Amino acid sequence: MDILKQLLLIFFLCICGEVISALLPFAFPSSVISLLLLFLLLMPGIIKTHHIDKVSDFLLNTMAFFFIPAGAAIIEKYELIKGVLLPLFIITLFTTIFTFAVTGYTVSFFIKRMNKKEEKHNG
Template sequence: MKIIKQVGIIFLICWLGLVIEAALPFSFPASIIGMILLFVCLLFGILKIEHIQEKSDFLLSNMAFFFVPAGVSIINYLDLLKSSLLPILVICVASTFITFAVTAWSIRLTMRLMNRRKGS
């Protein structure tokens, strides 16, 4: 019964995201709206982590399974990917290095701020 309740909570939040998306005058992904709703509910104590812990652990441990359909559908666009292989590779490599650099910079900044707070 506990799992059914947790699935119901997650589906309710997803459904609310869909309702809000339909009501918005501009396009915005319902999945993002649902994640924001879940975050707000957890932040303000409307939901406790125990309410969705087991189901979310299950979904996270099986996340790779959910990428299979997207990976398989790439085969439909193989000719398009072949023609754009070099730009895609350059973008992937560049964005990886930019992500590494920004992460290192933000960690250094955070450490500096934490040390400054600790010192005062």
């Protein structure tokens, strides 16, 4: 039952993201809004990590499964994209490197920030 509650919490945040996205006067992905909502609720401790740990572990462990439809669609539409494979590859390469760099710096920033909080709390 615990997993169901965690999944409902995640779905609730996704629905909130959809509503906010629909209300905005410009296009913005609801999934990004949902992630921002989750982040904003995790930071002050409104939602604790143990409230979503089991379902988030499950989703992370099965993430590759969710890319199968996208991969199949790319294979199915190969004739349409074969003329732009090189630019697509270059864009994918650079955005992947950029994403890794931003993620690394963000994680490093928050680890340092958490360590400073622990030092203040302990010292």
